[in-house]
Amino acid sequence: MALETTGGYWSPVIWLAAFIVAFLISYIIWGMGEKKHAKGEQEKPFLSGMEEPPKEEVHIRAENMYWGFTDTLRGYYDFMKKIHTGIINDYVLWFLGMATIFFIVVILPEVFK
Amino acid sequence: MIYNVPFLAVVVLIAIGAYALLFKRNLIKIAIGLTILESGVNLFLITLGYREGDVAPIYTNLPSGRGMVLPVPQALTLTSIVIGVAVLALILSLIIRIYRKYGTLDSHEMRRLKE
Amino acid sequence: MNDWIVTNAPILIIATPLFAAFLTPLVDRVSKRGRDAMVFVATLITLVIAFILAKNVFDNGLVVYTLGGKSVGLTLPSGYHVPVRIILEVDGMSVFMAMISTLTSFVGLLYSFSYIKGEGSGKYYTLFLMMLVGMLGMEMTGDLFNLFVFLEILSVSSAALIAFYARKGKPLEASIKYIIISSLAALFVLFAIGLLYGEYNLLNMGALAGEISSEATFTFTTQIAFILLFASFVLKAGAAPMHMWLPDAYGEAPGAISMVLVAATQASLYALLRVCFTVYSMAIDASTIGIILISLGLVSIFIGATMALIQINMKRLIGYAAVAEIGYILLAIGVGFFELAKVGGGGVISEYGLKALQGGVFHIFNDVLDIGLLFLVAGAVIYVTKESNLNKLGGLAHSMKYSSIFFIIGMAAVSGLPPLNGFASKILIYESVYKVSPITSIIAILASIFMLAIFVKIFHSVFMGPKLSEFATCKEAPKLMLGSMAVIAVIMIFFGLFPDFVVNNIVNPAVNALMNQAGYIGSVLGGV
Numbered sequence: 001m002a003l004e005t006t007g008g009y010w011s012p013v014i015w016l017a018a019f020i021v022a023f024l025i026s027y028i029i030w031g032m033g034e035k036k037h038a039k040g041e042q043e044k045p046f047l048s049g050m051e052e053p054p055k056e057e058v059h060i061r062a063e064n065m066y067w068g069f070t071d072t073l074r075g076y077y078d079f080m081k082k083i084h085t086g087i088i089n090d091y092v093l094w095f096l097g098m099a100t101i102f103f104i105v106v107i108l109p110e111v112f113k
Numbered sequence: 114m115i116y117n118v119p120f121l122a123v124v125v126l127i128a129i130g131a132y133a134l135l136f137k138r139n140l141i142k143i144a145i146g147l148t149i150l151e152s153g154v155n156l157f158l159i160t161l162g163y164r165e166g167d168v169a170p171i172y173t174n175l176p177s178g179r180g181m182v183l184p185v186p187q188a189l190t191l192t193s194i195v196i197g198v199a200v201l202a203l204i205l206s207l208i209i210r211i212y213r214k215y216g217t218l219d220s221h222e223m224r225r226l227k228e
Numbered sequence: 229m230n231d232w233i234v235t236n237a238p239i240l241i242i243a244t245p246l247f248a249a250f251l252t253p254l255v256d257r258v259s260k261r262g263r264d265a266m267v268f269v270a271t272l273i274t275l276v277i278a279f280i281l282a283k284n285v286f287d288n289g290l291v292v293y294t295l296g297g298k299s300v301g302l303t304l305p306s307g308y309h310v311p312v313r314i315i316l317e318v319d320g321m322s323v324f325m326a327m328i329s330t331l332t333s334f335v336g337l338l339y340s341f342s343y344i345k346g347e348g349s350g351k352y353y354t355l356f357l358m359m360l361v362g363m364l365g366m367e368m369t370g371d372l373f374n375l376f377v378f379l380e381i382l383s384v385s386s387a388a389l390i391a392f393y394a395r396k397g398k399p400l401e402a403s404i405k406y407i408i409i410s411s412l413a414a415l416f417v418l419f420a421i422g423l424l425y426g427e428y429n430l431l432n433m434g435a436l437a438g439e440i441s442s443e444a445t446f447t448f449t450t451q452i453a454f455i456l457l458f459a460s461f462v463l464k465a466g467a468a469p470m471h472m473w474l475p476d477a478y479g480e481a482p483g484a485i486s487m488v489l490v491a492a493t494q495a496s497l498y499a500l501l502r503v504c505f506t507v508y509s510m511a512i513d514a515s516t517i518g519i520i521l522i523s524l525g526l527v528s529i530f531i532g533a534t535m536a537l538i539q540i541n542m543k544r545l546i547g548y549a550a551v552a553e554i555g556y557i558l559l560a561i562g563v564g565f566f567e568l569a570k571v572g573g574g575g576v577i578s579e580y581g582l583k584a585l586q587g588g589v590f591h592i593f594n595d596v597l598d599i600g601l602l603f604l605v606a607g608a609v610i611y612v613t614k615e616s617n618l619n620k621l622g623g624l625a626h627s628m629k630y631s632s633i634f635f636i637i638g639m640a641a642v643s644g645l646p647p648l649n650g651f652a653s654k655i656l657i658y659e660s661v662y663k664v665s666p667i668t669s670i671i672a673i674l675a676s677i678f679m680l681a682i683f684v685k686i687f688h689s690v691f692m693g694p695k696l697s698e699f700a701t702c703k704e705a706p707k708l709m710l711g712s713m714a715v716i717a718v719i720m721i722f723f724g725l726f727p728d729f730v731v732n733n734i735v736n737p738a739v740n741a742l743m744n745q746a747g748y749i750g751s752v753l754g755g756v
Contacts, residue, residue, distance in 0.1 A: 002728060003652055003655075004583075004728070005583060005656055006579065006580045006583050006659040006660050006663065010652065010655055010727070012646060012647035012725050012727065013725060016647055016725070019647075055693070055694035056694050056696065056697075059623075059694060061618070061689060062540055062618030062685055062688075062689035063618070063619050065685050065688065065689065066537055066681070066685065069537070070537065077534075080531070080534070080535060084472060086476075088408055091405065091409050091470075091472050091473060092408075092409065092412060094469055094470050094472070095413070095459070095463050098459060098469065099416075099459035102455050102459055102520065105516065106451070106455060106512070106520070107451050107452070109513075109516075110451070110513065111448075
């Protein structure tokens, strides 16, 4: 029932059984919590007294989502965007260049042995 | 030495085709470069099969005592020429539609899909 | 009747979609429903024949089918005799890839029935069936020039299908970039075939392998032919840094064609494996080639995962994720080839080398399923909202409930979360690659986290959030699209829950067939 890997084995059925048992235990613990809480004003988030803006205006768009990550690696991403030009001549240049590199790495050591 | 001239022609044709593909900006010139490269490869295939002093590989009415050049590369070349025609037709029709949409045939301007 | 199908299965599997592809424009003029039914029946018959052929190969080993004769070295009564005729040679790896191709074409066809409407749909189905013919021809053939012809069939029909929605500008640009670079690669393959023919006077892959493996006849031109074949097939498989056509082509193709294109690039990867493992095996400097494959894999994983983070077009982002997945496969195959080089031609490969090959080959299937499901969901979103810019979408989970569930399943599978199929193949890859160098395993695991981040980005910006006013009239995707997504999701969950069944019965014959070069040669030359 288990997939043999190099370091051991992986058995998804046993994993699923363990997951269901852990889920049931945590569900029972969650059910034993407080059932009553005040609704209405107490449920709203606290934004230092400001009104909560409507959800459409604070929905983060896709471009801004990983701003911290992309801004830190600004140098790397500028370099990558400069390489990916979109010009067909550059695609051919990459292909011929890599073929030449393969030739130099694989065949020339054999020739000069 | 005379029998090596077709191979030199193959090298020159492939070099011209690769030059046109790499450095020319006009899309029609890129298509022409691709065709020249394909002609070079077809010439290479036919030149492979040549044997000195032999005649064309037609079996009936073969002159006695003569051999034939290899017929298999000629079959490969015919197939390759047909495939080249089909690909060229597709590329040219795409270039016509692109010119109507983009208004330019410059490959450096045709970059709406970048990064 | 049953016997006839089993013995002729290799040629029937190519002939059925070819015959249907040429009939489709005629039937299309008569009635549209008839054309739909005929195409559906043809693809279903191809799927059934693929499974019959798979059963035959798993039971009886390699199957050789000679075109136009009874045996490989047949001598006609008139005295006509060639050393090796044109053959279709089907072993475990071919039948593995054939199952992938027919399955994705069948699901793509079900999806296309509700996606493609209007005039021009007859041409769509013709080209779709021709793509299937090209893929199956590349996978069944035992002859190098046949491989070239089917490669060109596949390239031309894929390029025409990418440019299907020619009213907008971008699919045309993607299509011309695809066909120029693909045609250049195919010309280099033809040049290499010419070099090999001029050297050995043979085009058959088994007979060529027999000639190349003997020391006396291995020359410098054979090595040059190998480099040309290797570079061209690596370009067609989409490895970085030659990957730039891949996001363009996958991002602009309509609906289900993106999924079938993934299967088509895997067919080119199959051709690369055939050239490296069967035709050339140990005659070249195999440890250098293994290290080159490992480096290409690592670069692909890194570039694919990081470039996908900044895209704003939904399908283009999934295309960059597909580049990263190809990197995983190349990494695992490179480790396997490197290990095979250590023991030489006849020895027994080390334990982790075998596991690396199993992980790589299993990941081919998982890659097509996972990325295919994500492309299908993206196609459904584009069909419903007519918008593919991630900045403008939002809040679609309120109306498209089932699509978001399928997207979660696909997202979990691509990033390798247990218990789905992505984890099963990725853990094989992680643990075997670690033995070669720990750095590679660390980069692979970090890239998996990147993949999760990428798809959480799509999920948050497309499905979560408040309901936007411009998409107020959008409903759920059509039922046929949901049905095709469900077929793939069920297969993914089955592969995830029973990976040992899949690895022992489907992947192991493929890996053994790849390493068994002597058996491949023997069934061609021994039958003379």
